[in-house]
Amino acid sequence: MQDIIGTEREVQGPGWTSRRMLLKKDGMGFSFHETIIPAGAELNLWYKHHLEAVYCVAGNGTITDKATGETHEITDGTLYALDQHDQHTLRGGTEDMRLICAFNPPVTGREVHDEDGAYLPDTSED
Numbered sequence: 001m002q003d004i005i006g007t008e009r010e011v012q013g014p015g016w017t018s019r020r021m022l023l024k025k026d027g028m029g030f031s032f033h034e035t036i037i038p039a040g041a042e043l044n045l046w047y048k049h050h051l052e053a054v055y056c057v058a059g060n061g062t063i064t065d066k067a068t069g070e071t072h073e074i075t076d077g078t079l080y081a082l083d084q085h086d087q088h089t090l091r092g093g094t095e096d097m098r099l100i101c102a103f104n105p106p107v108t109g110r111e112v113h114d115e116d117g118a119y120l121p122d123t124s125e126d
Contacts, residue, residue: 001021004021005019015037015038015092016035016037017036018034020032023106023108024105029104029105030102030103031103031106032100033101033102034100036098037059037097037099038096041091042089042090042091043089045088046086046087047082047085048085050085051082051085051103052082053079053080053101054081054100054101056078056097058076058095058097059093059095059096060074060076061092062090063080063088063089064088064089065086066087066089067086
């Protein structure tokens with residue numbers, strides 16, 4: 001991980017830092033990231049074009065499904081899957097959350113969240 005910090009594979013936005021270990025160009029068919037959500041952060045996300053699986057390895061927070069209003073606690077050892085392009089709110093708790101995330105289709109590493117909290121689909125061939 002130390003060889004990613006401070007490179008183009010470490011991407012930051014309001015309330016998150018993503019360290020992208022595997023990207024589309026790595027040819028695995030998915031991308032694999034470590035994402036840090038600071039304590040107290042709140043992110044409204046909707047991956048309209050991607051599926052995501054997330055495993056928490058440190059810290060705490062919550063995820064709220066915007067369609068149902070259900071809120072679930074996230075702690076070390078929690079796995080959640082956004083398999084229906086779920087609109088959700090991710091909140092950092094009392095400690096920074098360290099999340100391991102897999103995206104399908106894989107991200108290129110150049111994506112930024114749009115106004116809906118989504119990544120636009122990648123149409124490049126690389």
